[in-house]
């Protein structure tokens with residue numbers, strides 16, 4: 377049998393997008409972030425203690441397209457961009473589905489996830505602004521790994537507050553970040569006032585992304601040469617991640633693929649937003665009927681069970697108030713393996729899309745997602761990250777529905793990362809000791 381043309385659709389290095397796409401230009405009214413002191417819309421100066429000027433400008437921008445600096449594009453090549461779009465023929469065969477399943481391979485670069493796309497841009501702008509150290513949080517470790525690696529490219533130091541649960545479960549992640557030169561603390565940590573307070577009140581806590589964000593912000597706010605870098609949630613992060621969706625549209629044109637569904641997992645919303653926003657822009661213009669599904673964790677179901685309201689992005693309340701789907705700033709999710717999905721809120725842009733009925737969401741428990749991850753590994757050969765398993769699960773469920781209804785739908789999902797450093801989780805699934813967050 378000849379190799380099918382759509383088994384893997386590649387773009388040449390020049391296919392790296394030249395501009396990011398900003399959904400804020402097309403989505404209509406957005407509630408602005410608020411200064412919690414005045415309850416008035418936040419001013420750029422409210423962000424200056426932790427972010428550099430260009431990042432703040434992008435955060436508030438409503439320009440539809442924003443140029444990607446040459447130096448960022450040059451370095452995206454080393455992160456294996458453009459990333460292939462691949463057809464999951466063997467998974468389709470195993471499921472006996474008439475559906476066509478494609479996945480965008482964010483797992484294939486040296487960092488193993490989509491997180492480098494924004495890490496690179498943020499490190500670049502901060503280096504240009506003369507910042508010598510970036511602080512950040514990390515849940516699963518993928519974001520910390522990405523920022524640790526790219527900080528080297530721009531001669532910046534990187535300090536990572538890693539959620540304690542993941543720090544203990546994934547020592548290899550810590551080693552990887554240290555290999556890239558980062559300083560890594562388990563959060564909550566004694567390095568910050570907020571960390572000390574949480575440790576005193578909850579000495580046994582496994583931590584959360586909200587707490588780790590507070591610690592990283594606190595450290596950055598104390599020194600003008602230190603800035604904070606966020607791996608998800610904010611508008612500029614969504615913007616940088618749109619290289620995923622812009623490439624995917626190009627690849628779908630080449631492969632004559634007309635998606636009925638685009639799916640991605642959603643923690644803070646960055647791979648989901650980056651993957652679907654360019655196509656959502658097309659949908660808003662009436663150019664496609666594609667449906668968009670965010671796959672989240674039942675341990676932190678912000679879109680499916682949260683409230684759409686103003687809330688802090690972190691636990692301590694250092695950030696401006698963001699209008700988003702949230703479970704509450706103090707919500708501490710159960711310790712699941714998909715650490716990147718353990719966040720109380722959802723990106724304001726993703727939340728606005730949900731509120732306007734432009735996307736839907738589905739929540740999954742941990743065992744069912746690992747079950748699908750194992751099926752994917754056994755058919756396609758790639759072990760998905762525990763976060764990405766949520767997207768695989770949503771895609772597989774739809775493909776099985778197509779089998780029942782005998783419909784030949786096209787499903788395209790984002791494989792946000794690989795799970796080669798998450799084998800402890802797979803081990804628990806395989807030996808039957810894994811627990812659901814609802815158990």
Ligand SMILES: Cc1ncc(COP(=O)(O)O)c(C=O)c1O
Pocket residue numbers: 489490515516517518519607608609641642643644645646647648715716717761763764792793794
């Ligand atoms: C592989 C992977 N996918 C998804 C996520 C969730 O983040 P986001 O919703 O910002 O894409 C993470 C976060 O750590 C991740 O590492």
